[in-house]
Amino acid sequence: MEMYRRTFAEINLDHLKHNIQVLQKAFPQTPFLCPMVKANAYGHGDVQLARFLEALGIKHLGVCLIEEGLLLRRSGVSAEILVFRGFDREGAEKIIEYNMTPVVSSWEQIDHLEAVASDPVGIHLKFDTGMNRLGFRPEEAQKLFDRLWQNKKIRLKALVTHLFNGEDATDSQGISARQLRDLNRVSTVFKPFNIFCHALNSAGIMSALQMKDAGNTPADHPLFMQNWGLRPGLMIYGYNPLGEKNFGGLKPVMSLKSHVATYRQLHIGETVSYGGTWTAKQESVIAVVPIGYADGYHRILSNQSSVVFAGKRVPLVGNICMDYLMLDVTEVVRGRDLKDFKDQEVTLFGFASDGSFLSPEELAVQAKSITWEMLTSVGERVPRIYSGVDVGFVFDESRGQR
Numbered sequence: 001m002e003m004y005r006r007t008f009a010e011i012n013l014d015h016l017k018h019n020i021q022v023l024q025k026a027f028p029q030t031p032f033l034c035p036m037v038k039a040n041a042y043g044h045g046d047v048q049l050a051r052f053l054e055a056l057g058i059k060h061l062g063v064c065l066i067e068e069g070l071l072l073r074r075s076g077v078s079a080e081i082l083v084f085r086g087f088d089r090e091g092a093e094k095i096i097e098y099n100m101t102p103v104v105s106s107w108e109q110i111d112h113l114e115a116v117a118s119d120p121v122g123i124h125l126k127f128d129t130g131m132n133r134l135g136f137r138p139e140e141a142q143k144l145f146d147r148l149w150q151n152k153k154i155r156l157k158a159l160v161t162h163l164f165n166g167e168d169a170t171d172s173q174g175i176s177a178r179q180l181r182d183l184n185r186v187s188t189v190f191k192p193f194n195i196f197c198h199a200l201n202s203a204g205i206m207s208a209l210q211m212k213d214a215g216n217t218p219a220d221h222p223l224f225m226q227n228w229g230l231r232p233g234l235m236i237y238g239y240n241p242l243g244e245k246n247f248g249g250l251k252p253v254m255s256l257k258s259h260v261a262t263y264r265q266l267h268i269g270e271t272v273s274y275g276g277t278w279t280a281k282q283e284s285v286i287a288v289v290p291i292g293y294a295d296g297y298h299r300i301l302s303n304q305s306s307v308v309f310a311g312k313r314v315p316l317v318g319n320i321c322m323d324y325l326m327l328d329v330t331e332v333v334r335g336r337d338l339k340d341f342k343d344q345e346v347t348l349f350g351f352a353s354d355g356s357f358l359s360p361e362e363l364a365v366q367a368k369s370i371t372w373e374m375l376t377s378v379g380e381r382v383p384r385i386y387s388g389v390d391v392g393f394v395f396d397e398s399r400g401q402r
Contacts, residue, residue, distance in 0.1 A: 003383050006259040006343070007291045010350065011044050013052055013388035015251035019236045020056055022248055026209050031196040032158065032229025034060040034082060035236050038068055042237050043296075043375040044254055045384040047075040054079050062231055066091050066100070073098045082124065086134065092116050103160055105134040110147065110154065117153040124158040124198075127186055129179040131164040138182050141189040149192070158229065159187055159197045166203025167242055170211055172221050176204060180222035187226070198229025203241040205230055209248055239361065239371050252357070255350025256297075256378060259343050260287045260309075261324075272326050273318030278303055285338070286317065287327040289346050294322045296377035297348060304366045308347040311354045349374070 023033065035058060036042075041049040050061055050072050060080045063069045069081045081100045092112040095102050104110060105126045113121055125144065128135030136144060148156050161183045168174035180199055187197050200208065200223075208223045217224050234241050238252030266272070266280040287309065293299040302319045310332050317328045333341055345353055349360040360374035367374070 010255040036062040036233040038064040043378040050077045114153045120155045122157045126160040129161045129182040141186045169207035177222040202235040256348040258291045278317040284330045292323045296379045308352040
């Protein structure tokens with residue numbers, strides 16, 4: 001993507017590699033490690049990150065949509081791609097054509113696969129243990145076994161569930177523990193298939209890591225009653241969904257940055273932006289930055305958030321526009337020539353050039369949202385700039401076409 005405005009998301013591949021290595025070191029025997037690269041890899045660039053993860057030796061990648069899987073395949077990604085969303089007959093055909101692995105959640109999906117498959121297709125079977133969104137009921141296990149045993153069209157590879165309150169996974173009597181016990185119980189029905197189970201999302205993984213770090217891994221605790229497969233999402237991008245800062249040594253991967261386009265000098269009583277929601281109480285200097293809600297910086301942050309400007313926190317003032325936002329930089333530039341701040345870099349979250357850090361978790365609180373949304377909201381018109389190891393591999397266009 002050509003770039004004529006200096007607004008971009010910097011993606012640090014060294015940090016991503018570090019976060020993957022944290023997982024691999026903590027769970028060396030896991031039967032299944034499937035980083036989630038759905039939703040444009042949580043805003044980080046799905047094709048580029050999928051290629052990089054493959055270069056690190058990752059064998060499985062998770063997406064939600066068939067369309068996301070097709071993009072990866074057409075871009076040269078050869079890892080096993082799990083598609084977690086449901087599908088119709090046409091979708092089943094595409095999944096098979098592009099050698100993807102469906103996560104099957106309904107009887108109808110089994111019908112579709114049997115109708116279109118010529119050779120056995122591998123599937124993962126999803127059980128609903130409390131999320132009440134997708135999946136079979138645990139009491140359907142035996143009926144499913146009977147349907148799939150010696151089935152000439154379908155080969156069962158794994159069982160799946162989704163922890164909906166993974167933050168409580170360390171509690172042996174909590175909701176997540178009950179879910180894991182339910183899936184463990186279901187797995188006994190399918191033992192003749194020689195399958196494995198994956199259930200631990202980022203919250204579940206960090207809970208297990210926390211207990212491992214404390215030397216507390218009782219075999220009867222649901223987190224350790226079997227060798228669960230891992231489906232990390234948020235944590236590989238550098239954030240702990242449990243909220244403990246820096247636990248596990250995770251390193252944030254994305255930094256959202258821009259540069260000042262121009263400065264406005266306001267007199268007392270003058271206002272800024274649509275609706276005039278901010279009024280200058282002193283002679284003020286306003287920096288105009290070319291990024292707005294169309295780029296994923298939410299309008300609800302108007303007059304609430306701050307950014308890093310010249311190594312200092314400065315407040316965002318006035319309503320955020322579609323393409324711009326404004327900062328009150330009066331105290332930072334006071335007594336200095338504005339020419340000293342021409343094209344000044346602005347960090348909206350992540351690491352600033354001086355090493356300081358502004359977390360999207362802070363913005364999420366201000367926006368009454370969650371870290372996941374702050375990352376995935378960064379729009380497609382914001383170029384991703386990749387830094388760190390093997391950048392050339394990420395951009396080797398000979399591996400496929402976007």
